[in-house]
Amino acid sequence: MIEVFRKASKANNFSEVSLNLPDNGSNMSNNLKILLLNGPNLNLLGKREPETYGYQTLSDIVEHLTNVANQHDVELCHEQSNAEHELINHIHAAMGNTDFIIINPAAYTHTSVAIRDALLGVSTPFIEVHLSNVHAREQFRHHSYLSDIAKGVICGLGADGYEFALLSAVKQLKQTTNK
Ligand code: CA2
Numbered sequence: 001m002i003e004v005f006r007k008a009s010k011a012n013n014f015s016e017v018s019l020n021l022p023d024n025g026s027n028m029s030n031n032l033k034i035l036l037l038n039g040p041n042l043n044l045l046g047k048r049e050p051e052t053y054g055y056q057t058l059s060d061i062v063e064h065l066t067n068v069a070n071q072h073d074v075e076l077c078h079e080q081s082n083a084e085h086e087l088i089n090h091i092h093a094a095m096g097n098t099d100f101i102i103i104n105p106a107a108y109t110h111t112s113v114a115i116r117d118a119l120l121g122v123s124t125p126f127i128e129v130h131l132s133n134v135h136a137r138e139q140f141r142h143h144s145y146l147s148d149i150a151k152g153v154i155c156g157l158g159a160d161g162y163e164f165a166l167l168s169a170v171k172q173l174k175q176t177t178n179k
Contacts, residue, residue, distance in 0.1 A: 027096065027098055031179065032075065032173050033074070033099055034075070034098065034099060034169055034173075035076075035098045035101045036065060037103040038078070039087060039103075039105040039106030039109075040081070040106045040107055041107070042058055042104060043080055053158075054158045056159050062076075064163070065162055068163060068167070072167075074170055076166070077098070084114060084115065088115060091115070091119060091124075092118060094122060095121075095122040095124065100126065101125070101126035102129060103129065103146070105146060109128070109146060110140055110141055110144065111145070112145055116149065119146065120149060125169075126150055126151060127150060127152045127153070128153045129165050130154070130156070131158050131159065151168075
């Protein structure tokens, strides 16, 4: 914990301002907060290519995950973007107020050093999720720029993978915090 004290003595009046900042980027509020982040084209879920990505829409998935999070007394925030810089901005915005990130970076998984650097920069633990089994697909999907720095990776289990990631994140957080 970084503590900044400003002490000012004014005549007979002594005032002290104390500002407590987390030095590890952790959320200072009482509730656990998890960010679900989805990358490009995942807004098309349930509308195209259901044989590969399933029949559930992104809204269906987020609604279900929100219910699961509520049952565990955890706040779930969701963002989806087709733009790399917006995903990076969401990662930056999570710093200091989010305990865990669940991310499906979609195609950026296989290309983005910038998203890797953002996740390293904020030090928020994260799980990488893929709906499809990327290892059973084209060679270029076998490499991820994120997997080696993730707490875990789930792929090939469809939308259930997000739920398993959420339950694991909650379990990990409840083990390491007293919230
Ligand atoms: O399996 C996954 O979740 C992926 O992250 C999905 C990405 C793909 O580039 C990764 O290799 C694996 C593609 C997301 C595209 O989503 C669509 C959903 C419906 C229709 C068309 C695309």
